[in-house]
Amino acid sequence: MSIDLRRETKNDQDQKVSEYINKVLSLIEKEEVNKEEAAWITKETVDGFREHVNPGFLTYRKSVTKDGQFAAVEWSDNGACFKDVNGKEYIDCLGGFGIYNVGHRNPKVVKAVTDQLKRQALHSQDLLDPLRAMLAKILADITPGDLKYAFFTNSGTESVEAALKLAKMYSERTTFISTTRAFHGKSLGSLSGTAKGMFRKPFLPLIPGFRHVPFGDFDMMKKTFEVCAAVGEDVAAVILEPIQGEGGIILPPEGYLKQVRELCDEYGSLLIFDEVQTGMGRTGKMFAADLYNVVPDIICLAKAFGGGVMPAGAIVAREKVFKSWFPNPFMHTTTFGGNPLACAAAISTIGVLIEENLPERAGIVGEYFLKGLKEAAQGHEDKILEIRGQGLMIGIEFHKDEIGYEVSKGMFDRGILVAGTLINSKTIRIEPALTIGYEEVDMVISTFKEVLNLVKA
Template identity: 85%
Template sequence: MSINVPEVKTEEQVSSVNDYIKKVLALIEKEEVTEEEAKWVTKETVDGFREHVNPGFLAYRKTVTEGGQFAAVEWSDEGSCFTDVNGKKYIDCLGGFGIYNVGHRNPKVVKAVSDQMKRQALHSQDLLDPLRAMLAKILADITPGDLKYAFFTNSGTESVEASLKLAKMYSDRTTFISTTRSFHGKSLGSLSGTAKGMFRKPFLPLIPGFRHVPFGDIDMMRKTFETCAMVGEDVAAVILEPIQGEGGIIIPPQDYLKQVRALCDEYDALLIFDEVQTGMGRTGKMFAAELFDVVPDILCLAKAFGGGVMPAGAIVAREKVFKSWFDNPFMHTTTFGGNPLACAAAIATIDILLEDKLPERAAEVGEYFLKGLKEAAAGHEDKVFEIRGQGLMIGIEFHQDEIGYEVSKGMFDKGILVAGTLVNSKTIRIEPPLTMSYEEVDTVIQAFKEVLPTVQITN
């Protein structure tokens, strides 16, 4: 029998790696790079993705570039824009899928994180860390209704996972209702709530007990509750995005969310709002729940929660729900969730949103943006099916996937980044920073107006 002996790195190989690391660190330190350095960065990035990250990303990125060239290698960012390594500037209308609500590298967020870094970066895991307590108090004060206790995470899917585990501990029920076209993340629990079959099939069976009903169909929701009760599989919780993001910016029918709330109350089930994308001011309110005058039992946050500087997320829950974790606070933990740097970033982010009235600004700028896009699309009804949105969460739905791809490419060539949604590829999203200027909005609208006539319809 042969034995695999690990290959020992030679001194020369180790030295080569060390040299490479020093070259990369020196580039990080530089404010500007030369043309030669930019070419090296581009080559290393493309080669690195092909050989060590995932070559599939290269094929994907070609769909948004001119002449089949690889997409720009991003290098720096500020305000509503990012700049590639060659110095070309782009208006960011993707916003990292809704990360940059307070802008790219907002100085207040950067300062808060930098100041905290000078004192302590990560917590001991054993002593009481102050910023976690302070951020939890702030969330209790700004979230709707009687949401009171917070648990901190590093991402949206982690927030959803935490909400599902909390709901399971609240009662002995195991049935969850989600909706079609929903997106709640890709870890196994959150993926069980996500609707798109392409993401689900390779990992089946997922967490048992999940049922999906059409988003916006209150009659089907009611029948599902009734059926589950009849067969002894009572519903533990309903998980919803107040406005579906990845599904294509789908706004619910009037009173739908209130009716879902009423059903949950009638059947003693919990209501979970996944506000990972709709939260932190994007829809014109601090939380989309406020738009519909509905208070969930658990609210999930992430993406913009860290101010576009730190990965950060949270769930906020009512005391009657959260107290399931009182007896043993170690039932669900995460090493880096609620770390001092992330908490500093979130606190500064909330300060900016409140002080600069960014939710209100999102409502005003969003209305202006939506009107301008609709006017630009006039006469192209054969290409554009619908333009819809709430605040600075806007979707442009086309009749064909190919039209959306071509529009995205055309906009990118003009220095504007947009992208399709993960669940609905016919729809491209507009989710820029809430700090975006009216001049930048006008530039995007004009580019959209110029690109539309150049797009050909295929049979």
């Protein structure tokens, strides 16, 4: 093939790609799409997932939806709900795995990001960027105890990675204790703390030095500390979710977190709270650490930290711990962590949470929600093992996976999105926006009751 012919073929390909891009951008520009456009979007989405993203997603969607609803394509959102490309509205009780604490597309958060975007999107990396400094100060003011210095990330797993590296630099110890059913992310360091074998086995060996003990079993935690000290493998840190999210919404036994705090102090070890899912008002307090009156040495944040508008995360640590990074601030970096858009989103999100008193509201509405779900479940003890939760972080555990799948399908068919947890597939989660209205809560409860009556044990 001649150079001219190859150039002509390349030009034709570029022209096709350019035309496709322009069509996609024209659709993004529209507030609403017509039936023909919706059909095209759906076909392109399904074909794209099958051929270029991962066909496994389509297989999964078919397992949790009825008929052709696996091809539902989300297109717009607002408040506690989102709409698919055909205009059907869903109450979002999955909440992007807990990212929409201040609601979908909260106007104050969107405005802050848009205002920042008009002036500067990303920073040069070399000069001092003001919003990072201001957000760090805000975090020092609102986080528990004497947590003071912040490092910013883009996601939960990045926050956990940063916390683990900081803990290692602080003491040069290499042993970490995590717990069964824990979920801390899927990058290699955070995956070492995650508990589920299915996620771990393909990537073994992971980071050495991690030990897992049963969540809530303080005696086993204490014995593990004793053994580690005896064999010269002193514990650098314990990493815990104050309330386990992906593990199935597992609440800690009374006094457990305080006991672990005291144990860490006794052995000179750090306590890391992974509040990626429990933070930002989800449990009825700004942080679950406040709920249990325990101050960790490092707290990990993400998910709702960016207000459901920007990917954003952070760790906040005590000065004595964080100062390990003072001599060389380039020991751990990330290009986009703490960028101006993410910081604008996080600052505005914290403002909304405080001004609208959403953490307290989550506690009140969550109690109402939990009571209603339990009442709806009466008479279905052969299907439901337990309904539990704190604030608007609720888990419904079934006796069998199959029942959970059928309930999820039935609720989705009726316009309510719920889903199982990653570690415990028998449990479906309820994690709506903290702004969800009582009318929407009542609709979820009544739909749950209706679906339960149809599902066989």
